[in-house]
Amino acid sequence: MATLFKDVLMTDGSRDKARRVHMLVSKGRIAEIIDADKTPPTADKIISGHGKMAVIPGFVNAHTHAAMTLLRGLGEEAPLMEWLENKIWPVEAKLTPEYIYWGTLSAMLEMLATGTTCFADMYFEMERVAEAALGAGMRAALCRGITAGEPGKIGRSLQNNLELAEKFHGREGLITVQLGPHAPYTVPLDSMKIISESAKSHGLGVHFHFMETEGEKSNLGMSDAEYLKESGLLEAPYVVLAHAVWLDPNIDLPENFTLVHNPSSNLKLGSGVMPLASWLDKDTSVALGTDGASSNNRLDIWEEMRLAALLHKGVNKDPLCVSAVEALRMATYEGAKAFGFSQKGMLNEGWVADLVLVNLDRPHYIGVNEENLAQYLVYAGSSADIEGTMINGKWLYKNGEYPTLDKEEILQKTREAARAIRS
Numbered sequence: 286m287a288t289l290f291k292d293v294l295m296t297d298g299s300r301d302k303a304r305r306v307h308m309l310v311s312k313g314r315i316a317e318i319i320d321a322d323k324t325p326p327t328a329d330k331i332i333s334g335h336g337k338m339a340v341i342p343g344f345v346n347a348h349t350h351a352a353m354t355l356l357r358g359l360g361e362e363a364p365l366m367e368w369l370e371n372k373i374w375p376v377e378a379k380l381t382p383e384y385i386y387w388g389t390l391s392a393m394l395e396m397l398a399t400g401t402t403c404f405a406d407m408y409f410e411m412e413r414v415a416e417a418a419l420g421a422g423m424r425a426a427l428c429r430g431i432t433a434g435e436p437g438k439i440g441r442s443l444q445n446n447l448e449l450a451e452k453f454h455g456r457e458g459l460i461t462v463q464l465g466p467h468a469p470y471t472v473p474l475d476s477m478k479i480i481s482e483s484a485k486s487h488g489l490g491v492h493f494h495f496m497e498t499e500g501e502k503s504n505l506g507m508s509d510a511e512y513l514k515e516s517g518l519l520e521a522p523y524v525v526l527a528h529a530v531w532l533d534p535n536i537d538l539p540e541n542f543t544l545v546h547n548p549s550s551n552l553k554l555g556s557g558v559m560p561l562a563s564w565l566d567k568d569t570s571v572a573l574g575t576d577g578a579s580s581n582n583r584l585d586i587w588e589e590m591r592l593a594a595l596l597h598k599g600v601n602k603d604p605l606c607v608s609a610v611e612a613l614r615m616a617t618y619e620g621a622k623a624f625g626f627s628q629k630g631m632l633n634e635g636w637v638a639d640l641v642l643v644n645l646d647r648p649h650y651i652g653v654n655e656e657n658l659a660q661y662l663v664y665a666g667s668s669a670d671i672e673g674t675m676i677n678g679k680w681l682y683k684n685g686e687y688p689t690l691d692k693e694e695i696l697q698k699t700r701e702a703a704r705a706i707r708s
Contacts, residue, residue, distance in 0.1 A: 287311040288678065289328035292321045294339045294645065296658045297632045298614025303658035308340060310638040313678040318634055337646040339658060341613070342630050343402025343639035343674060344586035345620025348492075348527040348545040348574030350408045350430075352380070352388030354395070355703045356579035365498050365554045373579060376706050377409075384702040386413040391699040392584055393423055394692060397682040399585040399668035402639040402675075405525070405545075405574070405624055407465045407492055411446075415453045415460055421689045422676055424639065426624035427453065428465025428492045431472060431480065439476045443483060450489055458677075461490075461625045463525070468494035470501055474516060481517030490523040490625065497528035498556045509533045525623050527574065530556050534563035543570040543623035546615070548592045549583070550576030561597045562606045572620035573612075587668040590616040594663050609663035638678040643670050 288310045295318070296303035307325040309317040317326055321336070332338070353373075360372025385408065396404055403424035406414055411429045418425040429446040433439055443464070450462035464484045466472040472480070484491050496502055496509060505512055509532055518524050523541040526532065530551050532544070546559050564571055573589045575581050594612040598604050618630030621639075628636040643662070645653055647670060653661040674682040681689055 286330060287316070287328040288330045288332065289325060290338070290340050290642070291325050291331055291333045292336055293332075293334035294336065294653075294655065294658050295341070295632050296339070296613070296662075297342050297630070298610055298616075298618050299631055300659075301610065303339070303655040305336060305655060308632070310640070310675070310678045313638055315632060315634055315636050315638050318632070332642070337644070338672070339643040339645050339662070340632065341641050341643060341662065342617040342632060343641050343676065344400045344590075344616050345572065345624075345630065346396060346401045346404040346575055346584065346586050347525070347543070347572035347620035347623060348547055348576060349392070349404055349406055349584065350577035351392035351404060351406045351414065351584075352385040352408055353577030353579045354391045354584075354699065355380070355384060355388040355706060356577070357582050359579055359707075363554075365556060366500070368554065368580070379706040380409065382410040382413045384706060385410045386417055387695060387698040387702050389414045389417045390421070390690065390695045392578065393417065393421055394687065394690065394695060395578075395584045396586075397423070397674045397687065398671065398685075399587055400641040400671050400674055401584070401586055402641075402681075403621060403624070403626060403629070405492060405620070407467075411449050412452070415449070415456070419457060419459060422459070422679060422681055424459050424626065424629075424676060426461045426463060426492070426626075428463040430465050430467050432467045433471055433473060433476065439472065443480060447483065447487060450487065454489075463490040463492040463624070465492050468497070468501070469505060469512065474512075477516040477518070481521050484521040485517075488522055490525065491518060491521045492525045493518070493527065495526040495529055496532040497530055497551070499531055502531040510536050523623070523625070525572075527576075528556070528559070529564075530559045532559075534560045534567070537567070538569055540570075543572055543619065545572050545574045545620075545623075546589075546593055547574045547576045547581075548589055548596055550574075550580045553582075554580055558596065558600055561593065562601050562603070565607065565611060570619050570623060571615050572623050573615045574620075585668050586616050587666070591663055591667075609659040612663050613659055638675060640675040641671055642673040642675070644672050645670075
């Protein structure tokens with residue numbers, strides 16, 4: 286079934302200004318884009334924008350722990366390690382595959398309603414997470430969190446991660462799989478070398494928490510650059526470094542590295558502020574993430590996009606620092622590229638139709654036009670303006686409804702799981 290977005294404004298992170306167009310979506314892709322003053326193509330379904338709707342690429346949540354929706358509200362207002370050791374890890378020990386399945390589905394409800402079409406998840410029981418994503422038709426980049434513990438734990442977790450890749454990597458074009466060592470303070474350096482070599486030999490990327498806190502940096506025992514070399518990460522096919530708040534911006538990272546900025550989580554946990562402007566000046570790839578719902582506490586990438594654009598202007602005392610277009614690109618294309626999803630995150634003919642429909646017929650959009658749409662979206666808009674979220678040309682969220690998900694069952698099962706692990 287073909288869908289025509291008739292007379293809409295469209296923009297993405299590659300455009301200095303928007304276009305007023307007719308956009309035809311067919312067979313899961315953007316089939317045609319023509320100027321709105323031309324005769325529109327025919328379609329089975331027509332969404333008439335009358336110049337008061339916008340189409341943008343779907344957001345990519347490039348770092349989260351989806352099932353931590355079950356832990357939302359635990360250990361509020363505590364430093365990272367105290368929060369993890371005293372509040373989070375003891376409750377996580379009670380998680381079951383079934384709980385994680387429903388917690389992930391709850392996160393997907395939240396993410397779809399706020400425009401996220403793809404999420405990068407590091408957690409446990411990732412087979413169930415993959416099943417949830419495939420059942421809903423949502424895109425996901427998945428890795429099994431690998432941490433030290435009793436003898437043999439890291440080896441078992443790595444094997445589980447490799448089995449996840451063998452079973453799900455590339456499935457239906459919706460899933461990619463990475464290896465997921467948790468962090469330098471939970472994975473010994475010798476184990477990191479093994480994981481990096483495994484990533485290289487299996488052609489998989491690595492998704493890794495790195496330099497999240499100042500304490501982590503001081504306890505590393507070597508410079509950031511030395512660690513990246515000694516750990517073998519420089520030899521991995523591609524690497525995603527989550528947080529990177531204290532990563533030395535003087536380092537020249539390889540082109541296959543992406544940093545994930547998580548501004549809300551880093552602020553809430555008092556971890557600091559990533560030197561984003563310095564990385565952008567070096568043309569380093571930077572995507573955006575929410576982190577888990579227990580440290581943010583939202584899964585709203587639109588909010589992260591606005592915060593990233595504003596925060597660094599203040600920190601750097603520079604109103605030109607991090608433009609709206611750069612923020613939009615980080616929230617969309619950079620995350621898709623980082624996790625191996627090609628032809629996603631931009632609005633081009635032939636690219637995959639992972640799209641967000643935005644209602645511009647609201648007071649805070651008065652004055653919006655082709656020249657300033659990106660600025661209005663980033664600074665004035667919010668995810669409350671979203672009318673629909675489309676993945677592969679199909680609506681997964683539209684006007685408050687979820688065509689592929691049973692919202693009421695998910696909410697009920699999630700409530701039951703949250704009560705069980707908190708008891």
